[in-house]
Amino acid sequence: MEKSLPPSGFSMSRRFPIVVLYGSPFERGRQHGSLFSSSIRAALDALRERAGQPGWSAAEKVAASSWTYLLGQQPQIAAEIKGIAAGAGFSPLDIYCLNGFEFFDEPAPTGCTSVAVSTSAGAVVGQNWGGPVGTEEQLVLIVHCERGLQYTMITSPGTLGWVGFNSRGFAFVTNDLMLDRSATGIPSLVARRLIIRQRRVEDAIAVLRSIDHMGGRCYLFGDETGAVGGVEISPKAGVISLEGPAIVHTNHPVTDPLLPHECVDVAAAVYPSSQARLHTLNRLRHLLDGKEGVQRALSDTSGAPDAICKSFSADEPTQTAFSFIFGCRLMEAALSVGRPATNAYHDYAPVDPVLRHVAVRSA
Structure with missing residues (x-):
């Protein structure tokens, strides 16, 4: 039976903190690292503990190879990572490991449910993003201001960001897929920072076709023209398009070329609710x-x-950490911290980085 939204009087009122960053990529990174040094230290300590010393050492080797590639191919993103490292007091490779869950053998469960739909009011992109209980307490909206472009990423401190939207009316969301893996290429958090700078759906897809991917993913997009689109990605199968006026996705592949590359047992263990969602x-x-x-x-x-609006369960110990919806034509986002069934959405306009009732910390 379909469940309706609770009355507004019963919705909790929670909001993301917002940080606005200016300057060169290195300077924006330095501000980010300095502001969140304690959170970054805690995240790195937790990551090292989960991986163990052998796992961390193995991840560093993979990350070092990818870092060399990044320095040559994407120096601006590398500069931002160097800035985060300088501000937080870590090495660039430490911060790169924090941005590359593909460097580690253990999956990082972040089950998501995503939508990209073309409507009479323009393109709408939305997602419920899941993680371990309490993940939402460590999330922040980081607004990057460059000449002629502003983009906003929902971010865990120390990372380049999970999903986002920009002042050109473009937005994207992304889902994890348990597919084949590659030891070469760039992690998906770097890919996300490449596509957030785009204006059109076709531009984002072209960017994703131009780079080497380390793992399986799905991306959905929308832009101010009303266009929507998506892709599923496997290192072996490549980039496969998703088309239609309404594209929906969870955490398993739906295109024929990718089905043979799914790690079915791993997917069933990590995302058992994907098919039902x-x-x-x-x-x-x-x-x-x-x-x-x-x-x-x-x-x-x-x-x-x-x-879809997920709660913790023994079989899948994650829950919705935030819900994000972006109307591309009017360039307005709606954000809910936590599960949207019990936490109110709040409007946010990227052209004016001030959310009602939220203090903005400008770095």
Whole structure:
């Protein structure tokens, strides 16, 4: 049975902190690292502990090779990572490891449910982004201001960011896929920073076709023209397009070329709810007619705890950490911290980096 949104009086009022960064890539990184040095230290300590010394050493070797590639191919992103490292008091390779879960053998579960739909009011892109319980307490909106471009990333301190939108009316979301892996190329957090600078869906897809990927992913996009699109990516199969006026996705591949490359047992262990979430989202396609309809779909708790709006469960110990929806034509985002079924969405306009009732810390 479809679950409706709770009355507004019962919705919690939680908001992301916002940081606005200016300057060169290195300077923006330095500001980021300095502001969040304690959180970055805690994240690196936790990552080292999870990996163990053998796992950390192995990851450093993979990261070092990728870092050399990054220095030559994407020096501006490398400069920002160097800045984060300088501000937080770590080596650039430490920060790069924090940005490259592909460097490690253990999957980092972040189950997501995503939508990109072309409506009469323009393109709408949305996602419920999941993680371990409490992940939302460590998230921040970081607004990067450059000459002629502003882009906003929902970010864990020390990283380049998870999903985002820009002042050109472009937005993207991305889902993890348990596919084949490669020891060469760049991690997906770097790829995300490349596509966030784009203006059109086709530009983002062209960028993703031009780089070497280390693992499986799905990306969905929308732009101010009303266009939507998506891709599934496997290092072996390449970049496969997803098309249609309404594209929905969870954490398993849906295109024929990628199906042979799925690590089925790993996917079933890490994301056992993926098939059910996609089934429910397909059932709710009639709601996907605008931002409000996407909000209703992403707030659905059918099949809880392993629902679109996910709660912690023993089989899949993650829950929705935030919900993000972006209307590309008007360039307006709606953000919910935590599960949107119980936490109100709040509007945010990227052309004016001030969210109502939230103190903005300008670095």
